[in-house]
Amino acid sequence: MREIDVADVTRAIAELAMDACYNLGDDVLAFFEAALEREESEAGRDVFRQLIQNAEIARREAMPLCQDTGLAVVFLEAGQDVHFTGGSLEEAVDEGVRRGYTEGYLRKSAVVAPFAERTNTGDNTPAILHTRIVPGDRVKITVVPKGGGAENMSALAMLKPAQGRQAIVDFVVDVVSKAGPNACPPMVAGVGIGGSFERVAFLAKKSLLRQIGSVNPVPRLAELEDELEALCNDLGIGPQGLGGRITVMDVFVEEAPAHIAGMPVAVNIQCHSARHKEVTL
Amino acid sequence: MEKKLVTPFTDEAAADLRAGDKVLLTGTILTARDAAHKRMIELLDRGEPLPFEIVGQVIYYAGPSPAKPGRPIGSIGPTTSGRMDVYTPRLLDLGLKGMIGKGYRSPAVKEAIVRNRAVYFAAVGGAAALGAQRVTDARVVAWDDLGPEAIRELDVVDFPVIVVNDIYGGDLYEEGRRQYERGGS
Incomplete structure (x- = not known):
């Protein structure tokens, strides 16, 4: 004891x-820096320039x-x-x-x-x-x-087992599409699949603790994440919704066993200010 | 190319702004979000005046974090504009000229923007430490009891925004997305 x-x-x-509020995670900052090279839209690149500068100011001044x-x-x-x-x-x-x-x-x-x-x-x-x-x-x-803006664009669906994988893909992409500029893209889509009504929402939230760019250890889920990421980026929403190639920073999927009658899916949207810090006592 | 705009501004200045233009704002702007908008509409419903001059004014949908000692303001960036849509056409009809926020506006707001020759700007959501650096002074104008939701008058210098909806019906969110959308999704 x-x-x-x-x-x-x-x-x-x-x-x-x-x-968490002052110091942006290294994974997110590294994403912004790589995105500055990769984003084709000039308005989108300008967003990343502002976000990198913003992170520097927040860290230096100890402000949110x-x-x-x-x-x-x-x-x-x-x-x-x-x-x-x-x-x-x-x-x-x-x-x-x-x-x-x-x-x-x-x-x-x-x-x-x-x-x-x-x-x-x-x-x-x-x-x-x-x-x-x-x-x-x-x-x-x-x-x-x-934050409230991205949380407001999150959604949950109790899909039917017969609808299968494609229904999950369609639902996630639709949630990201509707989130658009409201959710402060580039966003993270945290996806929960399975469990019960409340468990699936928890899984979606918990998935947001992962590092940007991390690979899901379950190949079936890693493949789903890659497909979802590509489809979300094809939406053209872009940084801050101004149009561009980069709409999501990442898509994370967590799953749990479900009831024989159900296939719950939850999408918890996280803005680019993907803040989480941990400590072990 | 970046344009410069002094706020408050006129119909003539609005005519020079097009969806996609990057603009640096200098002058005064007012912060107001959900709770302040609700109170504004309640005042108007009772036939009472607003606590500020609205003609030519720019409203920034923002609720800053608390100012540290010696600073005019804490971190400040845009909140989601769509929550104000239900209140906005009425304010535009009274002469509101500009709005700064992030996210989609309703068809009714977009119609009111064109009808009243107004402009909807987006600021980069989450770039709030950067935003604070462009605010040189802040004063509470009304409803201090609302805390972060109080109406504040800000003095801004070269505050960076981009035009989303212009007086000609241009919409950067629609046009930008269409330009980069790939089929099949």
Whole structure:
């Protein structure tokens, strides 16, 4: 049994939130730099030039890459041999979000009563917390500031098994097509296939934690990802929707067993500000 | 080629802008997004005046992150314009001349843009640290209680945008996509 004070969880989440919002991942930056050479559209290249410059300024000035610092999505994998001490784990996570977003001058974008008052909670809590119990005595925490523009263009479909693979392809490409300039392309399409209604959405979200350019270890899924990426880029939407060859930075597919009656598919759209940072305690 | 535009601006200046033009804005612009638009329309419904002069004005759909001490503003980039579509034609009919945002506009907004000789610009979404560098001052004009959604007047210098919808019916999102679309999908 290993004891971990929840104050350490709070501290880690506050730091991860700021780090994610200020410092663009090396994988995304490398994508922008390669895209600057590859994109045929002049307006598209200008977008990449601005995004590279933006990343430099944000890092240097310790300020958010994007003003939409999102809802704070937190993945927390706790080893089953860990005993959390010093208070409530969930409260500690929210306290981490509160501190990170306040001390880091990040925008507070959470409102209560979505169809009524829509009053800002003032500190960006509550976090969207996904916990999982895993073997061991470590705690892995990932913070994903998830912006609203791309999230709004995400979609889920309960497809029929008889519709097969082609229906999945058509659905994903249609979601990306409709997302267009609204989702701040070049975007990432995180695709979940299988599971139940809520599991498939979780899979789509979880897939966004992968590195841009990473190859799916399952050949059947890697092939699907490549096909989807090519079809999405053929849409011509381009960087920021101004027209161009590069509409997606990547497509990630995660799957799970499904019910005999079902073939759920979820597409979680991520803008180019693909922010996620992790730490292991 | 980059054009320069001083804001607020006139019908004559709008006539010189075409979909696809890169433009650097210098002058004052107003931020307003979902909640501020809702309140503006509520004021108009009650027959009350808006808290700013709208003729010739440019509205930037943006809610900045908080300013660090000593800075005029935090990171600022465009939010998705389509959420304002339901409110926009009425503001255009009152003289709103320019909008800055990102993403598609509705047919009703595009018609109102042409009808009123207005311009819809896109700024690069997510380039918000860069955007902050082009803002030299910011003042809350109305509804401070809305926090990031308050209406702010910004002084901007060489603020980079691109024309999406012009007074002639041009639409860069449609034209750009058509140019690069490949068949079969």
